[in-house]
Amino acid sequence: MTTAIPARSGAVEAGAAAPAPVRAARGGFGRFLIRRVLQALAVILVVSVIVFALLHALPGGPARGVLGQQATPEQIAAFEAANGLDQPVVLQYLSFLGRSLTGDLGESYLLNQSVSDAIALRLPKTLLLTGLSLVVAVLVAVPAGIYQAVRRNRAVDYWLSTLAIVAYSTPTFFLGMLLILLLSQNAGLFPAAAPQGTGIAEVLAQPAGLVLPVLTGAVPIVATFSRYMRSSTLDNLGEDYVRTARAKGTAYRRVVLRHVLRNSLTPVVAMLGYYLPVMFGGALVVEQLFNYPGMGLLFWSAAQSSDFPELLGCVLVISVATVVGSLLADLLQALLDPRTRGGLR
């Protein structure tokens, strides 16, 4: 499921639940690129249909959704005429698509600001938080996964695997609360509130405040990716080329670091793209918990006050960001693999 934090596929059937791998081996990189981009565009199109459908599912229709619950029938009628809501659905969809493409996502009546401006202000901060969590998580998960694979079926491996499941099973907000209780309330090491401010620079100026949010966001990613990394490394350790490398007198340590690491990372890179929606979902919770002024918090406050233009604008932007992110991860994976990169020449 694309669920918020839980990424089932994740801890478990990593490979099988991953997006259908677009094998580029024979087609060459150019063909692969074109196919994959077209696929992403198709997905974005379906996303836009879903968002459009949600707009029409709003109580009282899109007009009430946009104008708010206090709007009078006259206002609604005027709005519908002005926005072509009396036209056939297909035309309405096309104009919605057109407006979205030009960046016009409507007006937030809560913030009294255009939705795209509100998002543009906060998206970078969410990307910063997610990015930092991701970097921290990868720095822990990759070595942990490799270590477990090398020590497979020993006590260390067993305990780390169990720990990963426990971490995976702990809701982000509960983990956040525990961290606040322990590290902020009791130990007083870090502030429990995230840095405030409009720009990224202001956020970065208070690094201590970032520690708990980044940590909270990183734990579930570590739980999931250490398992991916472990199973990917295990697969590769069983490959014939490992035996060849050992047979020519390469030390085991070097076999792991020089041969296995790179081959094991490639599929994990693709999983990163797949994991993006989960990370954004996690960001929402973390931002809400620590009052971090990013897009998740914006979205949450919009949900509290039924600010539909804001809500749907956020959904559209975050979904497109996800699709683009997955696309980039797939392309990166293809570039890391000489079998697909070959066609580039």
Place this chain on the structure above:
Amino acid sequence: MSDVVLRIADLNVTFDTDSGEVPAVRGIDLEVRRGRVVALVGESGSGKSVTSLSVLGLLPATARVSGSVELADGEALRDVVSTPEEQLVDLRGRVASMVFQEPMTALNPTMTLGDQVAEAVLNHERVPRALARERAVELLRSVGIPEPERRAGQYPHELSGGQRQRVVIAVALACEPRLIVADEPTTALDVTVQAGILDLLRELVAQHDTALLLVTHNMGVVADLADEVAVMSGGRIVEHGPVEQVLLAPAHEYTRALLDAVPAAPPASTVSVGAGSVGAGSVGAASVGAAAPPAEGPGDDREIVLDLRGVSLEYRVQGRHVRAVENLDLTVRAGEMLGLVGESGSGKSTAGRACLGLLAPSEGEVLLLGTSVARARGRARRRLLADVGVVFQDPGGSLDPRRLVGESIAEPLAIHGRDGRRLSPAEKRARVRELLDAVRLPAGAERRYPHEFSGGQRQRIGLARALALRPRLLVADEPTSALDVSVQAEVLQVLRDLHAELGFGCLFISHDLGVVHELTDRVAVLRSGRLVESGATAEVFSAPRELYTAELLASVPTPDPVAQRERRAARLRLAGTGGDL
């Protein structure tokens, strides 16, 4: 004494598994001397591969080893069994190295070929990186890789299987070890490619005075390369001696049985006939003209059960059409066995799928009993398919693991009924028992699951299923390729008996010329999707009209070391006349 490069004494290997300790090697002794080729032969489970891995200390952690495996390092003998891993690293590749079976996976896919060869050098010698690279290029050149400078910068997937195996050999040679262990080095390769690799190994051993421990199940390969043979069975060496003695006058009954089970390769004299005619023609395949018309025995009026007329087959890869078979004509008559032979990529299996109606031809027609299978629909199609049976290569995959063997065998009965009516459970049971009996499996087998049977037994179960409805045509796609020779002989005997009894027409698809020679009446040779030649098996194999067929035949090694020497000479003559091996 100082000649000894490897001395194995009382080696025992057991594996810890869920079901207790399983012995794999039980007390073997073996010596390999400088410049000698010692073959270790046996069937799967004989312990030969385990022995080969123990030479370099590469056994998995679950293995328990006792006895000694000594490698000559300078003047000293170092015991691999008692040497700790950190010191083994120094021995591997320098004193002894290894070549593996599967060239497609033996190399790191994300590292350049040059780097992989150079790594072997750098592991043992303190030389600058650039120098190691130069050495790598030289090594690639010495194993017959064309344009080694360019190839060194390429990745494994850019090379063919045979070339990759040459690179693996280059890696093994990098530090000029005194011993190379080769574990089934040509098993995954086509027979013409295999011949090239065997030539290379022979040449390298002679040039460098390297000893070779050759692990293989293929007696022909043994005859081609080995000086000495040790025959393994059940973890023990049952016979050991010079190659002529063991292969031509085996003393042990197991060796005799093993050699008896090997299908006879077409006689050696045949090759020189083909070679002679080509030598005279001297221009090769093109001059012989278009593919010969499908020869049939004159006056054969048996019913044609399978008829391929100008069939072309395509499949799609990433939206591109790839032509697998082009303009193929074939016929199979009732009661006849037609062998369809070719190397990998020849399109023989694709053709087989078309005969089963699994693939519609893009041109031409596939007629089953006179009816186009691609055009038949619904009930008519099912009735047509009721007259066709199929046996696949993989004995593990062709039976549904979740269904009882009896259910699998009865599946055609369940689909079609018999004589237009459904069978009662009792009738089905009776028929299943009959079929089990026909393929020589005990009663009661129908109540068990496929994983409880061995590969050969599963292949016979598959055969029983294929014959459940007494089909008029049997399509057998490499039915014995995954089996050991003794098991293969068993399965083929069952097939031959049932064929004689039931008189179905059979399309027998195989890459194994020996099996086809032994089994079939007529043969069709396929190359790159085109029919090269066809005709009575005896004629085609004794006097091939096409250079390719002659090369193919000459490349099959025969398990007779004396005859094999002649075959090799004949093959090299052929290659000299403009063959494109």
Place this chain on the structure above:
Amino acid sequence: MTGLRRFARNRLAVVGAVALAVLVLFVLVGPLVYPTEQVATDLGAANLPPGVDGHPLGTDALGYDNLGRLTVAGRVSLLVGVLAGALATVVGTLWGAVAGYVGGVVDAVMMRVVDAGIAIPAIFLLLVLSTIVRPTVGMMIVVLGLVSWLVPARLIRAEALSVRTRDYVVAARAMGATHRRTVLTHVIPNTVGTVVVNATFQVADAILLVAYISFLGMGVQPPTTDWGAMLNDGINYIYQGAWWLILPPGLAIVIVVCALNFVGDGLRDVVDVKGRTA
């Protein structure tokens, strides 16, 4: 080796199964042997620490007995989790099986829909939906189920694609078996193991998701509650050290989700045996 023995050999799986049984017993039988007032508020007895006035786990801000609240909240969490997980499994399995078996354009279109669904983070979608429809228990089940079917769909599609190319399926087709027969006798029996294992994880994830929605204040409405909502209520008192409002529901979630994951791993050990050579 039988499936049960194989399962029993995975010690964590056994621990998980026992923990699940205990938790289910706790939420089902608990209110019967330990009845508490969970509808009318009692502000006079608000925020009592554990052990005071006969409240073993204290009381919350509205004076509800915390232990009793844990049991009734657990009923909602487990009910929604199990039913939503089941719904997701059924929808996802059908969608994935059809896409994987039919293949071609149908597959491509169906999978783009799945991709799009996955691209929208579930929490975002759920929050939008809960502003549109009033979140009752029944509604939560439907909405969560409809958001969670995407991963099983992908998983089953991959499985169906792979089963479809197995020799025994090809052989059945070559014997003239109809699609219906092939799917019923070969494809479904050989994917059912994957489905069952995944269903376990699906339920675990649904329980987590319910908790997230409730924690964000968009879940079931009071006086109905669930573990996530209890945490949401409790967080306001975290700075006053009211740990008893946080730890019990939080640990309950962790334990039940862990247990389901352990059980799922154990089931996979059982399922993976198929086709393995003896």
